[in-house]
Amino acid sequence: MKKLSKIDAGIVIVILSAISYGVAYIFMRGHINYYKLPGMFIDLNVNTITPILLVFFLIFLIVYVLIFSLLKLVPFKKLFRMLPSVTPLEKSIGFIMLLSLSGIVVIKLMDLFSYFGERDASLEKEFMVIKQKEHQEEKLFVGVTFYKDSIIIAPLNLEKESITPKFKAIELKELKDAEMVHFENGLKVEDVRNSKDLME
Structure with missing residues (x-):
């Protein structure tokens, strides 16, 4: 038994x-x-x-x-x-x-x-904001989630306090110029682009 x-x-x-x-x-x-x-x-x-x-x-x-x-x-x-x-x-x-x-x-x-x-x-209000050079111009990105040994980031629009769903991965060992930032109202996520927008 x-x-x-x-x-x-x-x-x-x-x-x-x-x-x-x-x-x-x-x-x-x-x-x-x-x-x-x-x-x-x-x-x-x-x-x-x-x-x-x-x-x-x-x-x-x-x-x-x-x-x-x-x-x-x-x-x-x-x-x-x-x-x-x-x-x-x-x-x-x-x-x-x-x-x-x-x-x-x-x-x-x-x-x-x-x-x-x-x-x-x-409801998240604190995000990792990362500075990255893109086309010789320094832009702001937000760390969305971690995946294995990388962090998935998306472009940040400070004026709208929103994230553009356009992602790329950065290895954690290459992560630089990152800091935690508090957004009082959190961050909104913009709509996914339509396929017709790619033709413009």
């Missing part, structure tokens, strides 16, 4: 870890979507995933305690005994309905975590 318990615990840990990584990915996807950055730049590493995992496990623990407390308070066994016997067809229909409901809940949760990621990005 002890071995079985250890196996069960291991399975639960694996499942929770997989779900946590999924949640972290969806959250990060929402975060970079705010900057109009492609999903290929999602980099799940210790620095990015740890805070998200901690929050997820905290939420899971709270939900678990609430459900456990509810099961203690409500006599579900007595309620089930009071229910009339159901036919196999009714059981199948009930199972399909439960499965469908679970699918809807999962999709809604994915949307929710994606929204949280996008919301988190929209």
